[in-house]
Amino acid sequence: MSSARTAPLTAHPPAARVVIQTQDFDLGIEVAALRAGDAGVGAVCSFVGTVRDRNGGDAVSAMELEHYPGMTEKSIEAIIDRAVARFGIHAAKVIHRVGPLAPMDQIVLVAVTSAHRGMAFQACEFIMDYLKSEAPFWKKEQTADGARWVDARVSDEQALARWA
Template sequence: MNAPRVLIQSEDFDVSRELAALRQGDARVGAVCSFVGTVRDRNEGASVSAMELEHYPGMTEKSIEAIIDRAVQRFGIYAAKVIHRVGPLQPTDQIVLVAVTSAHRGMSFQACEFIMDYLKSEAPFWKKEQTPQGARWVDARVSDEQALARWQA
């Protein structure tokens, strides 16, 4: 049975292990590209002491699967994996892993960025940050929408 392409979990992940598993046994792979997002201690000028991520189980995985399917069709990648954490997180914690394999680096870089841009804008996650002023829900950024727009051109 194939390993799942999308995991939503509260536990941390081992990037090295995930990358090795993604390309294991596929001699066609000439490139592996990955992105790891982490919790920052500042956002929009405010100090952030903690973050909590929520999602809609089932709908979130389905949304991310559709994003991966679009990346496969558009860039011809061989495999992709997205791991996204939910629950309480602290600054420096890993939040997300996006990894792809392909024949050549250009396709891998583009597909990885494409998936991440769509994750930031379309995947159903809700983020709440703890700041000195109290808890606040984080809205989508204009810069994330602009990054997404270039793939739609």
């Protein structure tokens, strides 16, 4: 079951650093909006996460993401604030989809602007590592054996630990 687009993809207001939504997003539109009007931007780094058709060797036919409205946005805003303080980035944007998703659908966008590439790369990875481990999302996969909730991965916790 692929996600259907019901409206054209447009950028969110530049002030909206965190957006939780069911509809798809357009990387090009979002990055253009993030860097618009900032002549000090020398680097843009982005990450797009997608739904895989396998997890742990099992075929995955669909995934559903749930979140805690209000708490999720607040948690991600705090992650972005830490990235701004730590890496001196100009701006950041996180779009995270919820609801039913199919293999190959986009799940998450993390985009960062900064004066130089090193800080942009690090901040993008920092935000993504914290999203995977600390943001309040719950993932349920559909497999041949039925639905199952997905636990946090040890590798995600290890990735997060290096930023401590």
